[in-house]
Amino acid sequence: MEKLDKYNAIYEMVKMIPKGKVTTYGALSECMGGIINARMVGFAMSQSHYLDAGIPAHRVVNRIGELTGRMHFSTPETMQNLLESEGLKIENNKIVNFDKVFWHPKEIINNL
DNA sequence: GTAATGACCTTGG
């Protein structure tokens, strides 16, 4: 499907996220050049686990660094557990030092 | 084809 091509771009981008770093839906959306909006990024993530493409969706959070999509994982603890496993700190379902662990996908495009 | 929903973001009060 051609439409999945956009999702594929998102998945590739998420896979490029370095370990211990996180990004936001809006950053990905903006990085796509507006071909897709942040809402669809989250939708794509929900389909990501269904596709089982090895996509670290736990590294994608909303603009405030809150784990909004943890309920979509196998268990609500999965997302936080994975993030903590990568050295990140979670508190009140939000990423601590979010501005420090924030990674902008544009770096990959600039490094292409 | 229309209406409703969604792992969101921005703006205004």
Place this chain on the structure above:
DNA sequence: ACCAAGGCCATTA
């Protein structure tokens, strides 16, 4: 800082 409303595009019923 928090709450409410509008906008964005795609998927689903």
